Amino acid sequence: MTLPAPDLNDIRLLILDVDGVLTDGGIIIHSDGSESKRFNVLDGHRITMWHRAGLVTAILSGRQTAATEIRAKELGVKYVMQGCKEKLPAFESLLEAGGFTLSQTACVGDDIVDLPVLTRVAFAATVPQAPEQVRAAAHYVATRPAGHGAVAEIIEYLLNKTNRWSELMKRYNI
Numbered sequence: 563m564t565l566p567a568p569d570l571n572d573i574r575l576l577i578l579d580v581d582g583v584l585t586d587g588g589i590i591i592h593s594d595g596s597e598s599k600r601f602n603v604l605d606g607h608r609i610t611m612w613h614r615a616g617l618v619t620a621i622l623s624g625r626q627t628a629a630t631e632i633r634a635k636e637l638g639v640k641y642v643m644q645g646c647k648e649k650l651p652a653f654e655s656l657l658e659a660g661g662f663t664l665s666q667t668a669c670v671g672d673d674i675v676d677l678p679v680l681t682r683v684a685f686a687a688t689v690p691q692a693p694e695q696v697r698a699a700a701h702y703v704a705t706r707p708a709g710h711g712a713v714a715e716i717i718e719y720l721l722n723k724t725n726r727w728s729e730l731m732k733r734y735n736i
Contacts, residue, residue: 568684568701570723574666576612577653577679578639578713580623580630582672583689586709589625599629605713609637612717614733615726620656622649624675650678670716672696672708687716 581587584605590598609619620641621634627644634642641660646652657667668685669676672692680686680699688700689708697703702719704712721727 570668570685570720572665573617573668573685573720573724575618575620575660575662575668576717576720577620577622577656577667577669577683578609579669579671579673579676580621580627581625582691582708583670584621584633584709584713586707587672587691597627597629599627599633600709601633602709602711602714604711605709605717606633606637608714608717609639611721611730613638614730615721618660620660622646622652622656622669622679624649648678649675650682653679653682668720670713685720687719 578584581589584601585599612619619639621630621639621643623630623644624646625644630644631642641656643652643656664682665684667683669679669683670687671680672689674693674695677696677699680696686700687702687704688696689704689712691707702716704715706712706715718727721730
C-alpha cells in the first residue's frame with residue numbers, strides 16, 4: 563500500500579539514492595579496489611528533463627565512489643553527498659545549503675537507511691524490491707526495477723502530475 567500523493571506543485575528538489583535506486587544494487591569490485599556501477603540511460607535522460615523543467619537534483623548516498631561522482635557530473639546533478647552513513651544529518655545540511663523546505667523536496671530511496679529522509683519529504687518514492695517498511699512509507703512505488711528505469715518512471719510521474727511533461731515533450735515534436 564502506498565500513501566496518498568500530496569500536492570506536488572511545490573516540489574523543486576529531487577533527492578536520489580544510488581545503489582538500489584539509480585543502479586540495480588549490484589557492485590562490481592575490481593582487483594585493484596576500484597568499483598563499477600551500471601546506470602540506466604532512461605534514468606539519466608529523465609534527470610536531464612527534470613533539469614530542463616528548472617528543477618534541481620541531489621544524490622544522497624551511503625557509499626563514496628568515483629563512478630557516482632562521474633555520473634552525477636555528466637547529468638548536472640547539483641548536490642552530491644556521498645559517504646553518508648546517517649542520511650538525516652546530510653539531508654538537513656542539504657536543505658540548509660540549498661535553501662529548500664520540506665514541502666519542496668522529493669526523495670527516492672530503497673532501504674531502511676533511507677527511511678529518516680523518506681518520512682520527512684513532501685513526496686517519497688521507492689522501487690518494487692524495497693523492503694515492506696520502505697514501500698509503506700512511500701507515496702509512489704515504481705513498477706520498473708531499480709537500475710532499469712525506476713527513476714525515469716518516478717520523474718515522469720512527477721512531471722505529469724505537475725503539468726510539466728507536455729511542455730517538455732514539445733522538444734521532441736510530440
